[in-house]
Amino acid sequence: RLKSEALEERGKALEDARAEADRRALDVEQASRYKSEFLANMSHELRTPLNSVLILARDLADNDTGNMSDDQVESARVIHESGTHLLALINDVLDLSKVEAGKMTLDPVTIAIADLVQVIRGRFAPVATDKGLGFQVEVDPDLPRSLKADRGKIEQIANNLVSNAIKFTSEGGVTVRLSLTGDGHVLALSVADTGIGIAPQDRQRVFAAFEQADSGTSRQFGGTGLGLTISRKLARLMGGDITLDANGDKGSVFTLLLPLAGTTQLPAPRCAPEP
Ligand code: ADP
Secondary structure: OHHHHHHHHHHHHHHHHHHHHHHHHHHHHHHHHHHHHHHHHHHHHHHHHHHHHHHHHHHHHHOOOOOOOHHHHHHHHHHHHHHHHHHHHHHHHHHHHHHHOOOOOOOEEEEEHHHHHHHHHHHHHHHHHHOOOEEEEEEOOOOOOEEEEEHHHHHHHHHHHHHHHHHOOOOOOOEEEEEEEEOOOEEEEEEEEOOOOOOHHHOOHHHOOOOOOOHHHHHHHOOOOOHHHHHHHHHHHOOOEEEEEEOOOOOEEEEEEEEOOOOOOOOOHHHOOOO
């Protein structure tokens, strides 16, 4: 009898411990949700006044009336530049808190791959050229012509990867290459650069929030340290991922992988079956 009582007591203690662990897990989950909601609300509240600051600082920096001294114009320019950085940070925090709170939704549409590539090329080729860099694009001719996915999010990720590739490649640093390939199941959008590269021990870290490969370099290049974190979370939300490798002995290759399931398998005209 004593033995069975002791056993019963132990069972109860175990049950209590389990209930306590469940309660704690719930508390942590709730705290994390509160944190994300707080950040999302705060980001909204910060954006409105900041937009006014940016517009007014830009007006002052343009000095249309010609009433300001050079120093005053320079101060207005610095206010605008710092405000722009702050706005980028707020937008990134808002995106991150949305994904983490499970509130980021997907809006899948049919995307013509050629059109997507054209948009990215149109946006970044001039930026690369300005920096004395080549901008190459290669599209596997066997890729399906279109895929069904959230176009805005794919563009956001591509913008982040390509702008980083240009940012971290010094002037005249050869070339940035955007390539799209596929194996029937997965679309791979790779951005390869011949820039400063990322040491093997930093390759996981750069995907963590606010992490930059090197604090000295980051001061030189600016940025929020959130772009890759958000990009990888968005890629995973779409059922894909982002990988990072060295580009031979110079630079990096970031690859966005996306499932091709649900794509419209339109054969390219050259492989269309004979009528
Ligand atoms: P940000 O560029 O705003 O700092 P990201 O999350 O996009 O933030 O990138 C994090 C860090 O990863 C960068 O600060 C940089 O150290 C490193 N990084 C990203 N892309 C590249 C690249 N193409 N070449 C070298 N380093 C890179």
